[in-house]
Amino acid sequence: MIQEFRLPDLGEGLPEAELVQWMVAEGDTVTLNQTIAEVETAKAVVELPSPYAGVVSKLHAQAGDIVAVGSVLIAYDLPGENGSGDAMRAGRAEVRAEASAPAEATAQAPAQTRAESRAETAAEAPAEEKAQPNLVGYGAAPQASGRPQRRARAAAASVSAPRADTAVLEAAPHDVLHAAETIDVPLERPRSTPPVRKLAKDLGIDLALVEPTGATGLITRGDVEAYAERVGARTPAVAEPESAESVPSTPAALAGREGPRETRTPIRGVRKHTAAAMVRSAFTAPHVTTFLTVDVTATTELLASLKADRSLEGHRIGILAVAAKAVCLALTRAPELNSRWDEENGEIVEFGYVNLGIAAATQRGLVVPNIRDADAMTLVELADAIGALAQTARAGKTAPAEMMGGTFSITNVGVFGVDAGTPILNPGEAGILALGAVRRQPWEHHGEIALREVMTLALSFDHRLVDGEQGSRFLADVGAILREPGRAMLLR
Known part of the structure; x- marks a missing residue:
């Protein structure tokens, strides 16, 4: 059964929060109180624990979105009392196996047939679910150890294509990055805080290339600065105009200036x-x-x-x-x-x-x-x-x-x-x-x-x-x- 979780009032009476990053993706199996996302309110960054144990069926927001309190944030596929949840997960496993096959084999199994199969499996789910405690954004039990299980995603391009289809990856609700052009399975976005991600963006650094030094795997400001010092990263300069005649001549004092002439930051x-x-x-x-x-x-x-x-x-x-x-x-x-x-x-x-x-x-x-x-x-x-x-x-x-x-x-x-x-x-x-x-x-x-x-x-x-x-x-x-x-x- 599908169960929705709405953004709760985090105990400070604020009407909205910004989604900083997802810690899970669609298809992940999560446990009760496992951290699913980080949201930033007007006062602090708060980790949201999962109020249910089940499979993430849909993420209703993307990183950077402003979500109103009470709006649907995430939907879960919860196991039923008659064990149909296992069958549903098995059905998803079959779909993942089909998606991992070569393009020639995938072409023989039309997407419509697989969609009908998933619909029939979902129809067998019971009308009632096992009740899980709704913790309204705050956990009461120890968080699960280890990282959530990742659902493999198939490359949209054929086997002969030189790289993965970036359009498919950009459309994914979970932030993903390529470790290399030839890798066709996207990886989770490196863990970091919003100020660290902004610093990396200003320096033109891909966080996927930065190695975290802490035991938690969180990339810190020091990690980014150390990497920038090693590679000599600098803020990208503004692109030159196509025609020098289309803009007024630049004063000599500004000729060597790098970086944008102005930066706009949302007031949040x-x-x-x-x-x-x-x-x-x-x-x-x-x-x-x-x-x-x-x-x-x-x-x-x-x-x-x-x-x-x-x-x-x-x-x-x-x-x-x-x-x-x-x-x-x-x-x-x-x-x-x-x-x-x-x-x-x-x-x-x-x-x-x-x-x-x-x-x-x-x-x-x-x-x-x-x-x-x-x-x-x-x-x-x-x-x-x-x-x-x-x-x-x-x-x-x-x-x-x-x-x-x-x-x-x-x-x-x-x-x-x-x-x-x-x-x-x-x-x-x-x-x-x-x-x-x-x-x-x-x-x-x-x-x-x-x-x-x-x-x-x-x-x-x-x-x-x-x-x-x-x-x-x-x-x-x-x-x-x-x-x-x-x-x-x-x-x-």
Whole structure:
């Protein structure tokens, strides 16, 4: 029996998702919870596990398609209770055997006869199926090990043809590549992430020629860059016009320029979501930004001593972790910064916990996953949580749930050498703190001029929830802790 699987709501209320790649093809036998596809929402790349065990009968979308939630994504041929599923699979095996025969033998068996045979076999399937749990996009059992079984595809050209018929391969719903011109069985597209595929395309590199170095077989950015360095790959230049008289003369300064003069990228995924959220935030919450420049020499000395402590070996504690701890402590004295304006219910929601968002710049755009109950963590625990969060974000594996429910955020623009900025609030939050670069510069210290480690803090807050005094006191508290980390002992 044919069973359809529709794209589920992935738990974040988004209306659509982009199909990144299929992990199966039509004719594959899949098991329950085996990964069948990767889809990219406005927040993350999500793996879809199979809600059924059976044979893939049809793929209803191609890589790059935007699929609406609730639309049919894939159809399965499920085995019946009377064992007719085995007969159906046997029938398909016969068809595959016929397709693998030479062109002369194939010509003797008309396609119409084989189609009728398949129709008769399908008609014998029972009207009811064995119920399989519909997991709505999320798996509950261990994923099957090994790769899915591939159905052999016959070459469209005759035996005497020098290469396979590329028109047939291009029409296939599953992405396929030739390992060589003489191979007539298409292979699965090399596994990689969307940013890596874009990099390879920009460099003019065929991913089928790149050897993955990791144990998982996933081609990484480093693999592509290493291959490009070996072969000297460069971005293809724009093709020359047929006639030099048909276009104006090119200035000498542009004669050696390579690559297209402009590139258009569809506004999708994280970047589209971030843009909409920032516009909504900027035109909904009245932003106010205050600045404070702080001598953080004592904090940098503390970090140096922690780095030399053997008992903390393996923990990377940096200025961001100390700032995160300072924010959690300061919020206990400024609960207005840890609240939300609930327009729908006409209420101000004040949180008794801190879900601390950490802005992370990735190849897919800016994401702000948050650390749950950060206020209950020690400095070491915060540092470990920030490191794990950043690693997950860079790999594009941040779950949508990890980017929801934040109460306050931090963005570290100092890592880019920037001194200060005016950060925009994450929607639904009352405050966001930007950390500038730590610079060694002349500074007044104990009545004298000395070289000190200095950084600038920028706090943006929602003026509906926080007035100038409250915001300034909060920023002063954070600055005081960074100036003298021992002051944290005075705060709850």
